Amino acid sequence: MEIDPRLLAILACPACESRPAVHIDGEFLRCELCGNRYPVIDGIPDMLITSAIAPDAGAAGSPSEG
Secondary structure, three states, X not given: OOOOHHHHHHOEOOOOOOOXXXXXXXXXXXXXXXXXXXXXXXXXXXXXXXXXXXXXOOOOOOOOOO
């Protein structure tokens, strides 16, 4: 996956109030603070909160934060 470094430098997690940076994690962009992963589809980051995959999405019985 290739994302223009200038774009990557300005992208931030929309779910976190402090808007931390995101980093490439395979086919996703991962928030360095909350761990949400945002898919990159055909080279375009999908930074919608509703598209995010939470870090505990696969863990059964995990408490949710709110």
